[in-house]
Amino acid sequence: MTPSPRPSPPSPGPLTALPAYDADAPALAVDDLRVEFPAARGRRTSTVVDGASFQVTAGQTLAVVGESGSGKSMTARTALGILPAGAAVRSGSVRVHGVDLLTLDERRLRTVRGRHVAMVFQDALVALNPVIPVGRQIAEVFQVHGRAGRRAAARHAVDLLDRVRIPDAARRAGHYPHQFSGGMRQRVVIAMALALTPQVLIADEPTTALDVTVQAQILALLQELQDEHRLALVLVSHDLAVVAQSADHVAVMYAGQVVESAPGYELYRRPAHPYTRALLDAVPRRGRRGHPLATLPGAPPDPARPADGCRFRPRCPLARAQCATPPPVHNVGAQHTSSCHRWQEVTGS
């Protein structure tokens, strides 16, 4: 298929028209995804996402938790087809209601972004154009997708700012990004993401740059909007404490792999992977003052030189000879999986 040189070719039609579309399938299902930076100029191949799988249904919140370099953001970006230059998807699928986005061409992918899957990033200042009033930036979304004329789009934009609880929305629509506080700016970005009523909203560290009181407000807002729109919400975070209140299900990533996946209440109370358990113990907790924090020795592996077998082996206090073979995914409870040979010792059962 040759790309059309015209600026606005007719839209290739909604995802719902595709034969693979299944309204009952999960809103987003990532299956055995592998993303690499291929070897180049003396650099070895880096596998940054290595067989990650998870899914989220409408009205649910999935938290994808991991430290820097765990591949959590890379996985999230694949769902929008916005991988950084040089990164390539090697295998796996990313399905939105049954349709594999990795098989779509760029033109159709463009209609998926915003309309089916939208994303909110950590830094709202970078996501907004500094020289255009925020109302016009939101209105543009409608115009580009051919959803409304100028006047109607401007009206919709004010509605959206109102829906993300920005006070005095009609006046604020005329303001520039720098005139908003960090929290208000993140609300503007969320409004923009919701413009085309997507089914899936991916929020990549949406509150990391914000103060705690503002962070609590933004998390509450995401939760409210999710209820109103029956959104499938993917919350990408480095912090198990931040997602503790809102996640229905948590996927813990380490070195490009999902090492444990469990319903929220289950993961915190009965972690079944030594990495999850170490992370939980390393978080300073209120009311545990005076105790030294548990630390994890070492640092995550270089994605170009992963350990054989279990990736966590070099840092794991439970590692034995068997850990040199890749651990299978064990079912350790209802919707609870762990990729650890010795998960039974971790849960203490």
Place this chain on the structure above:
Amino acid sequence: MTAEPHSTPVLDVRDLVKRHPAGNRPLARRGGHQITAVDGVDLTLRHGETLGLVGESGSGKSSLARLLTAVDRPTSGEITVLGRRLDLLRGRRLREMRRNIQLVFQDPYTSLDPRMTVYDIVREPLLIHREVTPRADHRARVAELLELVGLSPDHASRRPHEFSGGQRQRIGIARALALQPGILVCDEPVSALDVSVQAQIVNLFTALRSELGISYIFIAHDLAVVEHVADRIAVMRRGRIVETGTVADIYDRPQHPYTQELLASSPDLEPALRGRAVPDPGYEWLR
């Protein structure tokens, strides 16, 4: 937990004020429009004590840190370090006094010069304050400092980019300790680090305190981290300290509405973990 009871104040701050011209446009200075970053702060740090300073961005925490370390000079007010008025000192006397109160920065990525080796970075303060360590002993002293913060003396010949975030923060701490300061002002020293690494650095601060008898001003926005390291807490908002108290006062019986709001919004694992046998063998299982 500390070697000596917290009695003698090592740092005493009275009615400290810092005003900046609003914006850095030339006319702003002339217009007389000013921002008050620090607005009448009183605080006391006793020997061997850790004072946690919490507040949100723009509350004046970092401005206060810069005043305490004499990076910036106050508009008015008094700063007394080890019995001497820091705010009145100039020139050589000020330079000598700075030895006693050192700053640890938030971002271990931008606060280390990428072209310098670890040896040069940690040794730099010794070249400025020549009276502290004789030149011939520099190599041994740097090795000692690296070991103190949990690095290997072999790391001295490497450059910052070869280290992870947590290791870089250790380098920054080694540099801050080079002059044997009595007081360390740590401005968000762990907020750029991953959770598992953050715990290593928090524990390092605690260990250094009992080993070296250092007193800390520990600035952070994460209330759970501060609860872990501090003896007393000062809550800052809009340039003022709105509440001061022991850790138990602030966390268990917060008085000021703002402190209450901060505590209510701070993310906490505790509710999610309820029902989990907490330190069954606790963190000991990791050892």
